[in-house]
Amino acid sequence: MLASAFGNLSQTAVNAMMPEIMGEFSLDVSLGQWLTTSYMLVLGIAVPAATFLGKRFTTRQHVFIALAFFLVGALADCLASNFAVLLAGRICQAVSTGLLLPLMQTIAMTRFPEGRRATAMGIAGIAMGFAPNIGPTVGGALSFSFGWRSFFVLLLVGVAVLGVATALLVRGGEGNRSERFDTLSFMLSALGFGGLLLGFSEASSFALTSPFVWGPLAAGAVFLVLFVRRQKRVDDPLINMGIFKSGQYTVGFAVLCLLHASFMGVTLVIPLYVEGLCGGTALDAGIVLLPGTLAALFLNPLAGVLTDRFGIRPVTVASGALLAVGSVLMVFLDEETPLAVTTFCQAVRAFGVSGLMGPLISWSLAGLPGRIVTDGSSFSIAGRQACASLGTSAMVLLIALAGTSAAAVANPALPYQLAFAFSAVFAVATFVGIVAKVR
Structure with missing residues (x-):
């Protein structure tokens, strides 16, 4: 959980350090944003490989492999003399996070007795919910006080300590040395999930008719279909598609995807709303998000x-x-709404998200036989990443499109209200799905 938390912390902390990094390496925004976009892309691509590692190696070996990627990445970022080295370090950290998240969820579901699994998954939720939300605060504070490289020094020390803990404490069963890695399946998975993530990410920067948007989306959908078909035909699938024979898992997967489409983008929209419409500062935006983060x-x-x-x-x-x-x-928020009211609304939302994440993940995975829990966890994480990217891009796109409309002149809050409405539609759909199907 702590190792996964470091990975998710790193994913978002760079957002707050971006101005200083861009200034040091003379980057423009379009190039600098790849430090965050690449992390999301590579994490989604690496997740399916965790199923192979979980079967082929012991738990201790799996963790060591993931931590090795993270240590190399953090060291590269500490010493980076140019943007290419910095980006390579970020990619290594994303690979590590993608390998650790499914393992964490699998341990919660297979190493604890049935009556304690939701509790274990709730603790794991700290890595999935708290760590990425507090990331910009930690990154911004360290960057302001000691420079942006200090954050990666902190990661190096933390992960080194976790490596020692792994050597002393972690045990695991024997890996299956006969397990084969299906390279073609991994390539199809990488192109499928990578295409969807890239297309959704680019949708906030280009028109929907742009080939930079529909090209990756179309290619990603095709490769994902080919990936699923291949998993049903090979003897050693990268991800066992038998996971969808479980109605409980299927419902949980769908509801979790709706949840991620709803809530992830709001953490980006709120700072835009507070600073762009209400005339607040970055500190004000942080205060609005803080209660939900602590929750x-x-x-x-x-x-x-x-x-x-x-x-x-x-x-x-x-x-x-x-x-x-x-x-x-x-x-219904507008430019006249007091920030205290905005903080209250966001806190209510965040309380709901925190109460859903761990229970829904544990409930969905509980519907699977133990041998394919890792498969279900990996596919679910990749799907949730894609839906989070979709939701975030759609909200940013709505703000951009509505911001140039005549209606926005009469109602300056309209672009942000449309983005919040998009989130609300998926939030209500999440609630309806829970009431109808979760038992």
């Missing part, structure tokens, strides 16, 4: 404990209602 630290484990004690339905229905209500309220 993730406590509510993720609490939601897991409550799920183990009272069952999945009451926890997810209550949390889904908070998400839906908070998201709908945000549609």
Whole structure:
């Protein structure tokens, strides 16, 4: 969980350090943004490979491989003398995170007794919810105080300590040395998920008719179909598509994708709204996001404990209602809305997200036989990454398009209200899916 938290922390912390990095290497925005875009792309591509590592190697070996990538990446970024080295370091860190996230979820679902799995997944939710949200705050504070390289020094020290802990504490069963790596399946997966992620990311920068958008999306969809077909035909699939024979997993996968399409982009839209429309500062935007960020630290484990004690339905229905209500309220924010009200609405949303993440993941994976839990975890993470990218790009695109319309002159808040409305639609759909299908 701590290793995964370092990976997710690194994913978002660079956002706050970007101005200083761009200044040192004389980068423009279009080039600098690849430090974050590439991380998301590579993470989504690397996740399916975690299923092979989980079968081929012991848990300790799996963790060592992932930490080695992270150490190399953090060291490269500490010493980077040019943008290419810095980008290569980010890619290594993304590979590490992609290999660790499915392992973390698999351990939560297979190494704990049935009545404690939601609690374990709730604690794992700290890595998935709290770490990426606090990342910009940590990155910004270190960059301001000691320079941007200090963040990667912190990562180096932390991951080195985790490496020692792994050597002393982690145990695991024997890996299956006969397990084969299907290179063609991995290439199809990389092109499929990578194409979707790239297309969704570019949708915020180019028109929907641009080949930079529809080209990667079309190619990604085709390769993903080919990937799924191949998994059903080979003896050693990279990801066992038998995961979708479980109705519980299928429902959980769909609801989690709706959830990620709803909430990830809002963390980008809120700073734009606070600074661009309300005339606030970056500090004001951080304060608006802070209650939800801190909530993730406590509510993720609490939601897991409550799920183990009272069952999945009451926890997810209550949390889904908070998400839906908070998201709908945000549609009515405008330039006159006090920041305290915006903070309250965002906190309600964040409380709902924190109460849904761990319970839904553990519930969906609980519907799978133990031998394919890693397959289900990997495919779910990759799918959620793609949906988060879709939601974020759609919200930014709505702000850009509506911002140039005549209606925005009469109502300057319209672009942001449309972005929040997009989030609200998916939030309500998440709630409806929970009420209808989650038992």
